[in-house]
Amino acid sequence: MMHVDWKHVAVTLAILPFAVVFAAWIGFFNVGASSGHWKITDWFLHFAMQSAIRTYALAVDVPRELPHHAVQTAAGHFARGCAICHGAPGEPRSPAVLRMLPQPPDLAERVSGWSDAELFRIVKHGVRFTGMPAWPSQKRDDEVWAMVAFLRRLPALGPEAYRDLAYGPAGSLVDRPATFQQALAECTRCHGVDGRGRSTATPVIAGQRESYLLQSFAAYAEDRRPGGVMGVVAKAIDRRHWRDLAAHFASLPASRGRAGAATALLEPGKKLATEGDASRRIPACLVCHASRDRNPAFPSLAGQPAPYIEQQLRLFRDGQRGDSGYGHVMREVARPLSDNDIAALATYFATAESRPAHPMASARD
Numbered sequence: 001m002m003h004v005d006w007k008h009v010a011v012t013l014a015i016l017p018f019a020v021v022f023a024a025w026i027g028f029f030n031v032g033a034s035s036g037h038w039k040i041t042d043w044f045l046h047f048a049m050q051s052a053i054r055t056y057a058l059a060v061d062v063p064r065e066l067p068h069h070a071v072q073t074a075a076g077h078f079a080r081g082c083a084i085c086h087g088a089p090g091e092p093r094s095p096a097v098l099r100m101l102p103q104p105p106d107l108a109e110r111v112s113g114w115s116d117a118e119l120f121r122i123v124k125h126g127v128r129f130t131g132m133p134a135w136p137s138q139k140r141d142d143e144v145w146a147m148v149a150f151l152r153r154l155p156a157l158g159p160e161a162y163r164d165l166a167y168g169p170a171g172s173l174v175d176r177p178a179t180f181q182q183a184l185a186e187c188t189r190c191h192g193v194d195g196r197g198r199s200t201a202t203p204v205i206a207g208q209r210e211s212y213l214l215q216s217f218a219a220y221a222e223d224r225r226p227g228g229v230m231g232v233v234a235k236a237i238d239r240r241h242w243r244d245l246a247a248h249f250a251s252l253p254a255s256r257g258r259a260g261a262a263t264a265l266l267e268p269g270k271k272l273a274t275e276g277d278a279s280r281r282i283p284a285c286l287v288c289h290a291s292r293d294r295n296p297a298f299p300s301l302a303g304q305p306a307p308y309i310e311q312q313l314r315l316f317r318d319g320q321r322g323d324s325g326y327g328h329v330m331r332e333v334a335r336p337l338s339d340n341d342i343a344a345l346a347t348y349f350a351t352a353e354s355r356p357a358h359p360m361a362s363a364r365d
């Protein structure tokens with residue numbers, strides 16, 4: 001039988017950390033990326049990554065259905081925040097990126113290997129030691145799920161369909177928009193030229209009050225309103241254009257309300273919006289959201305897409321919405337709302353006609 005000399009083992013174990021530090025100190029470990037990892041290091045790192053993601057994904061709450069209505073927004077974010085490393089349909093990865101270690105993979109080839117929960121975990125938290133960044137806001141799981149929905153669509157997405165989703169009328173992406181026209185083109189990628197939004201996850205900003213738009217934009221840029229998508233956009237736009245952008249969209253014709261929602265939710269939504277429910281301490285929404293002569297920081301809700309309104313109300317209720325200065329009142333308002341109330345209110349406001357901003361505006365409409 002082999003004789004184990006425990007004294008030697010103990011001494012070796014005690015010395016080992018010092019030996020490793022010494023090796024690091026004399027520069028033994030090659031941190032250069034040019035020669036790649038040893039095969040065993042590469043295998044071990046990916047083994048550790050896959051195991052960790054599999055384990056942590058067990059704790060992820062997967063929604064019943066992915067938010068496919070928000071895929072356009074996610075594609076728009078992908079163009080600014082992901083394509084630079086991973087490439088996109090019709091846009092191969094740059095030679096500089098291919099020298100990274102590890103290489104950011106072409107995601108179209110990879111996504112099928114991960115479950116929805118695993119993709120969520122990777123996109124929300126990033127991957128340490130690889131360069132794969134975390135989602136810019138840790139409070140917006142809804143945005144991360146929208147990205148998962150987009151990634152699921154990626155393998156079948158041709159270059160043209162991708163360009164349309166990600167760039168819309170702008171046709172391309174300007175990395176650092178400098179002129180007002182470039183800044184405006186950036187907005188149209190998701191909000192459209194008419195400011196009504198290219199998907200129901202994007203709010204109508206046409207005809208919204210200028211001061212609300214300006215304050216909201218600033219709130220995203222300064223992280224007072226959590227949002228990975230708008231946060232990245234707002235930080236890329238020079239401050240001197242903010243007011244002009246807000247004025248531009250405020251001057252466009254307001255939304256006219258969306259037709260076709262004669263559902264059973266319409267009446268209860270209208271009742272709650274106009275009268276509130278005193279027994280549950282819910283105030284009438286229209287006290288603040290109807291009269292346009294009130295505080296200009298109160299946004300108009302008429303004609304906003306129902307999924308957008310629902311999402312914002314859920315964020316207020318969870319204390320995750322952030323605001324542009326007056327949002328604390330909305331957190332109180334949203335706390336007692338049930339999921340049913342939220343769906344009813346969203347249905348009502350989505351179909352409501354927007355009132356003109358002031359008497360002059362009706363002539364312009």
Ligand code: HEC
Binds near residue numbers: 078082100107122131
């Ligand atoms: C700075 C470069 C960089 C950016 C930006 C980036 N990634 Fe990554 N990503 C990586 C690297 C590197 C890996 C790890 C590759 C590996 O070791 O397998 C990775 C891995 C991934 C994976 C796992 C794929 C796999 O099988 O390894 C997904 C999914 C992913 N990224 C999605 C995204 C999304 C979505 C975005 C934008 C929100 C994004 N990435 C932004 C560099 C980047």
Ligand code: HEC
Binds near residue numbers: 216217
């Ligand atoms: C990649 C898509 C995308 C781009 C590009 C984009 N937006 Fe947005 N915008 C959104 C989404 C999605 C929301 C809703 C965000 C949320 O849920 O917090 C939003 C919200 C906003 C809001 C808040 C509106 C409200 O009712 O609270 C303002 C203001 C805004 N965007 C202005 C702009 C301006 C100005 C630009 C151009 C500089 C721009 N956006 C570019 C997708 C985009």
Ligand code: HEC
Binds near residue numbers: 322
């Ligand atoms: C006391 C005034 C007040 C009342 C009452 C009120 N709100 Fe608000 N609401 C606000 C303010 C202020 C904001 C803007 C918060 C911010 O971003 O700064 C807002 C924002 C919102 C938004 C987000 C709009 C957007 O474009 O992102 C929604 C949705 C909303 N309210 C729905 C409701 C509903 C539904 C009710 C009734 C149940 C209601 N509000 C009652 C003041 C009020």
